[in-house]
Structures are given as C-alpha cells and as structure tokens.
Amino acid sequence: MKPNNKKIIAIIPARGGSKTVPKKNIKLLAGKPLIAYTIEEAKKSKYLDRIIVSTQDKEIANVSEKYGAEVIKRPEHLAGDTSKTIDALLHVVRVLIRKKYFPEIAVELQPTSPLRQVKDIDEAIEFFFKNKSDSVTVASVCEEVFNPYLALKIEKKSLKPVFGWEYFSKRKQDLPKVYFPNGAIHIFTPKFLFKNKSVYRQKVLPYIMPSERSIDIDQESDFLLAETYLNKL
Numbered sequence: 001m002k003p004n005n006k007k008i009i010a011i012i013p014a015r016g017g018s019k020t021v022p023k024k025n026i027k028l029l030a031g032k033p034l035i036a037y038t039i040e041e042a043k044k045s046k047y048l049d050r051i052i053v054s055t056q057d058k059e060i061a062n063v064s065e066k067y068g069a070e071v072i073k074r075p076e077h078l079a080g081d082t083s084k085t086i087d088a089l090l091h092v093v094r095v096l097i098r099k100k101y102f103p104e105i106a107v108e109l110q111p112t113s114p115l116r117q118v119k120d121i122d123e124a125i126e127f128f129f130k131n132k133s134d135s136v137t138v139a140s141v142c143e144e145v146f147n148p149y150l151a152l153k154i155e156k157k158s159l160k161p162v163f164g165w166e167y168f169s170k171r172k173q174d175l176p177k178v179y180f181p182n183g184a185i186h187i188f189t190p191k192f193l194f195k196n197k198s199v200y201r202q203k204v205l206p207y208i209m210p211s212e213r214s215i216d217i218d219q220e221s222d223f224l225l226a227e228t229y230l231n232k233l
Contacts, residue, residue: 009050009103010042013088016057037114039067044118054088112217113184124207128187135202140185142214182214
C-alpha cells in the first residue's frame with residue numbers, strides 16, 4: 001500500500017543552545033551545516049508535503065530557510081535545557097491545526113542524523129502505511145553491536161551481571177539480537193501524539209537501518225566519525 005493523497009509532514013526539532021557542542025545543529029560537517037543534511041534528504045522524498053523546522057534560534061531558522069525548509073518558531077519555554085522534544089512536536093501540530101492545515105501523518109527527523117538517506121525516509125513511510133492505525137508508530141533502529149545481555153554493574157565493589165551470568169557462557173551469535181533507537185525517524189499520527197504524549201507507546205514497529213547510517217551526533221568526536229562515513233558515500 002502506498003500513502004497516496006495523504007497530508008504528510010516532516011518535523012525537524014532543532015533547539016538552539018546545545019551544551020555539549022555549541023551551535024551543534026548548524027555546525028559545519030564536511031563544509032555544510034549539520035541540519036542541512038536532514039533538510040536536503042527530506043526534500044527528495046516523494047511523500048513529504050511540508051518540511052518544518054521547529055526552533056527558537058534565529059541562526060538555525062535562517063539556515064533552515066536557506067536550505068528550503070519552513071520554520072515554525074518554538075516558544076522559549078519549550079526550548080530550555082529540560083524541554084522535551086515531544087512538546088515541540090505537539091506545538092508544531094497545534095500551530096498547523098490553528099491555521100486550518102490538518103496533517104494526517106507526522107514524520108520526526110532529528111537533525112543529528114546526517115547519514116539518514118531519502119530511501120530510509122520513504123521506506124519507513126511505506127512501512128508505516130502497511131501497518132497504519134492510530135495505535136501504531138514506527139521508529140528507526142539499528143542492531144546494537146555491544147549486546148546489553150553482557151552488561152555488568154558494580155555492587156559492593158564487585159562486578160555483577162545485569163541479566164545473569166548464564167549469558168556469558170554463550171557465543172555472541174547465540175545471544176538474543178537487540179536493537180536500539182537511533183533517533184533518525186519516528187512516524188506517527190497526530191491523534192496518537194495527542195493521546196499518548198510520546199512516540200513510544202502501544203505498538204512500535206521497527207524500521208531497521210544499518211549502523212553506518214545510524215550515527216547520532218552528540219559530541220565533537222561524532223562529527224569526525226560522520227565525516228569519515230560521508231567521504232565513503
């Protein structure tokens with residue numbers, strides 16, 4: 001099933017004021033602002049009708065518009081260090097509804113996933129529509145190399161297994177496969193968002209991405225790693 005004749009929007013939440021990397025969302029990566037990679041891939045999508053950046057930062061807004069995105073100004077009280085992304089998503093949808101635009105599907109694209117490609121966006125949207133309901137969301141994930149079944153904690157100065165010592169006698173390939181959300185793509189209906197105030201509720205379906213496209217930029221070293229992969233594309 002293809003998502004024909006549906007109003008599908010992309011929301012790119014891009015708060016200014018990053019503490020780990022100053023001006024992270026517009027910091028240059030291989031000569032281009034970080035957020036530009038997400039905007040450019042979103043613009044290539046055959047399904048997205050509108051690409052909207054949510055930010056309170058004028059520099060981020062200017063860069064976003066330069067690369068072809070719309071900007072909805074985020075209120076300052078939704079852009080603090082303790083603010084939640086979900087509140088920014090809700091704000092965007094509310095603004096659109098007040099303007100008599102009623103999106104049927106929203107796709108959150110974090111600007112810190114510069115290696116996500118348009119094929120990931122469109123395949124995830126198609127996957128969502130094969131399973132579409134107001135109780136289903138899609139989240140992009142990647143297989144975790146460091147299996148948490150082998151995780152340890154320290155109690156009373158001794159190492160203790162988080163899940164049990166029995167997993168340490170297994171071959172790695174015999175351990176349960178585990179996946180972690182990579183933050184690149186979340187897809188949901190506005191109805192789901194308003195009801196649950198989260199993208200992780202009820203039935204969350206996985207769109208699996210390879211690890212090389214799953215880099216999430218959080219610190220300076222991530223820029224170097226991402227640039228290495230970009231040079232290979």
